[in-house]
Amino acid sequence: MPELPEVETIVLSLRDRISGKKINKVVVQFEKCLGNISAGEFKKILTGAKIISLSRRAKYIIFELSNKYFLFLHLRMTGKVLLKIQSAPITKHDHVMIYLNDNQCIFYNDTRKFGRFFVTQSPEIVLGKLGPEPLGEDYNFSNFSQKITKTQRTIKALLLDQTFVAGLGNIYTDEALWMAKIHPEQPAHSLSKIKRKALFEAIKCVLTQGIANRGTSLGDGQGNYTSSDHQSGTNQHSLKVFARTGSPCPECRTMIQKSVVAQRGTHYCPKCQKLKLINSKAT
DNA sequence: CCATATGTTACTCG
DNA sequence: ACGAGTAACATATG
Numbered sequence: 365m366p367e368l369p370e371v372e373t374i375v376l377s378l379r380d381r382i383s384g385k386k387i388n389k390v391v392v393q394f395e396k397c398l399g400n401i402s403a404g405e406f407k408k409i410l411t412g413a414k415i416i417s418l419s420r421r422a423k424y425i426i427f428e429l430s431n432k433y434f435l436f437l438h439l440r441m442t443g444k445v446l447l448k449i450q451s452a453p454i455t456k457h458d459h460v461m462i463y464l465n466d467n468q469c470i471f472y473n474d475t476r477k478f479g480r481f482f483v484t485q486s487p488e489i490v491l492g493k494l495g496p497e498p499l500g501e502d503y504n505f506s507n508f509s510q511k512i513t514k515t516q517r518t519i520k521a522l523l524l525d526q527t528f529v530a531g532l533g534n535i536y537t538d539e540a541l542w543m544a545k546i547h548p549e550q551p552a553h554s555l556s557k558i559k560r561k562a563l564f565e566a567i568k569c570v571l572t573q574g575i576a577n578r579g580t581s582l583g584d585g586q587g588n589y590t591s592s593d594h595q596s597g598t599n600q601h602s603l604k605v606f607a608r609t610g611s612p613c614p615e616c617r618t619m620i621q622k623s624v625v626a627q628r629g630t631h632y633c634p635k636c637q638k639l640k641l642i643n644s645k646a647t
Numbered sequence: 648c649c650a651t652a653t654g655t656t657a658c659t660c661g
Numbered sequence: 662a663c664g665a666g667t668a669a670c671a672t673a674t675g
Contacts, residue, residue, distance in 0.1 A: 365653040440654045476671050517664065533653055585674065
């Protein structure tokens with residue numbers, strides 16, 4: 365479920381409440397949640413360690429520990445990090461519990477069980493292949509532009525590729541393409557410099573807005589996004605195309621269409637985001 | 648029963 | 662090598 369803005373919101377809501385706390389006890393209910401380590405090793409490394417800092421890279425939450433290890437967590441589709449008091453009951457789909465030294469406990473809950481923890485002393489093993497942070501300093505137009513012109517892939521598939529730009533998922537990809545007025549199936553190399561620049565800016569824009577709105581919470585099912593304090597985001601009210609199939613485009617009132625691109629449900633305005641079949645490599 | 652779901656990766660085919 | 666498509670992971674929902 366969570367894309368960059370949702371993960372960022374979780375990190376912001378957790379940071380002050382768990383930084384500096386010591387891990388007293390770890391319970392693993394579902395060992396497959398641990399991507400590169402056994403439950404025994406996981407408990408041994410975490411127990412007794414202090415949480416030095418909390419940060420985010422792409423869609424990963426990063427716990428920096430006092431014993432030189434880093435704990436990474438990727439929530440995939442339905443993972444949730446919930447901070448509760450230690451006496452809170454273990455409920456359905458709670459897979460990992462990390463008890464701190466102050467009566468708080470981090471509950472990792474994941475309906476679909478796709479999310480994964482990683483423990484390592486070398487962050488680059490997990491983060492090495494990721495593209496630039498779209499809201500970071502390494503995000504620059506010349507690099508972005510160059511990569512777009514070099515591939516024939518559809519622009520939607522490229523935006524979802526975490527080695528191109530890190531942190532976009534299905535929602536913010538559709539929103540950025542709408543804002544830049546680009547058809548999701550447009551071959552990346554066929555985008556004019558104007559369009560590449562518009563997209564470069566739109567990505568920053570939709571992500572910044574998503575964070576300001578504390579994430580996108582769709583529906584009220586178990587898999588829906590909430591922050592670590594059970595708070596829903598409000599960005600769903602600001603979406604222009606995603607989950608708005610059949611509703612009017614905010615720009616031109618044409619009905620939003622849905623199709624499948626890059627194996628994902630894809631929402632777009634057929635009038636504002638026209639596919640351009642004549643591909644001359646514009647500059 | 649069927650399709651779909653905020654993610655990623657391995658695999659096949661052309 | 663590249664890119665598209667599919668399956669897989671596992672569960673819930675309409």
